[in-house]
Amino acid sequence: MKKLLFWMVLIVGIIAVIGACKKKDDSTTTTTDNTTTTTTTAACSSSLSTTASGTLTGMTSTMGVDNMTGTYSLAWDGATPTAGCIDTSSVGQAIGFGAIPSDSLNFKYQIIVTSSTSFTDIKTYYSDNNSCATVSGYYATSYTNFTVGDNITMATAPSGYPTYGTKVSYKATCFMAKGVTDTATAFLNAMSTVSGAVTGTELNQADSGSTYYNIMALNDNHSGTTYDWFYMGPKSTSAYPDNYSSNDSDAMYQ
Numbered sequence: 001m002k003k004l005l006f007w008m009v010l011i012v013g014i015i016a017v018i019g020a021c022k023k024k025d026d027s028t029t030t031t032t033d034n035t036t037t038t039t040t041t042a043a044c045s046s047s048l049s050t051t052a053s054g055t056l057t058g059m060t061s062t063m064g065v066d067n068m069t070g071t072y073s074l075a076w077d078g079a080t081p082t083a084g085c086i087d088t089s090s091v092g093q094a095i096g097f098g099a100i101p102s103d104s105l106n107f108k109y110q111i112i113v114t115s116s117t118s119f120t121d122i123k124t125y126y127s128d129n130n131s132c133a134t135v136s137g138y139y140a141t142s143y144t145n146f147t148v149g150d151n152i153t154m155a156t157a158p159s160g161y162p163t164y165g166t167k168v169s170y171k172a173t174c175f176m177a178k179g180v181t182d183t184a185t186a187f188l189n190a191m192s193t194v195s196g197a198v199t200g201t202e203l204n205q206a207d208s209g210s211t212y213y214n215i216m217a218l219n220d221n222h223s224g225t226t227y228d229w230f231y232m233g234p235k236s237t238s239a240y241p242d243n244y245s246s247n248d249s250d251a252m253y254q
Contacts, residue, residue, distance in 0.1 A: 084132075106131070110252075
């Protein structure tokens with residue numbers, strides 16, 4: 001049941017993200033004293049960053065206040081797949097729920113810190129068997145204006161999550177997606193209002209500009225492993241969550 005809920009949330013998230021990034025001319029026209037001004041929101045001028053750089057500071061951890069840097073990969077059922085490559089046994093479930101292209105044999109979900117105020121959320125599909133070497137498609141969102149707020153604690157938290165966190169906010173700024181295979185391209189074109197994706201060509205455009213509120217935490221002293229762990233709650237455009245969710249939060253490692 002937990003996996004079913006995970007994939008339902010992932011599918012809804014895909015629709016929401018891509019729907020917010022519908023390709024269009026985001027222009028407004030204002031007329032004042034016989035003067036007409038048209039403002040156009042331009043797409044991102046270049047591909048958003050997927051290179052780890054910089055540090056996000058000020059989040060709570062088992063060591064007090066700690067920093068977040070580098071790349072974090074999704075843990076799967078508590079396991080830590082090598083290099084974040086989730087293998088064929090799990091991919092079948094994802095395909096069954098329509099969450100990834102049907103020609104995918106592996107996939108990754110990663111958070112990449114790209115500066116002191118930004119990070120990229122990227123999901124990548126692969127068409128090789130258990131090595132995550134041959135990309136068949138991907139989509140990603142760049143979040144900027146990252147700001148740290150108050151620390152919070154919870155009496156209890158869902159299994160696998162800490163009872164502490166830091167309030168954070170960030171803005172959806174840029175979006176990109178690419179189908180390397182025809183199957184992945186068809187998958188992208190089937191997402192909500194996205195249309196016109198062409199195999200081998202990257203879509204690169206402004207995102208919704210929405211500000212999201214969330215909680216995040218680190219655990220750099222995780223019992224029984226040598227990994228550093230990162231936890232991200234369920235983002236909202238209206239208010240900070242007060243706890244993690246077993247259905248809509250992520251536990252990631254590096």
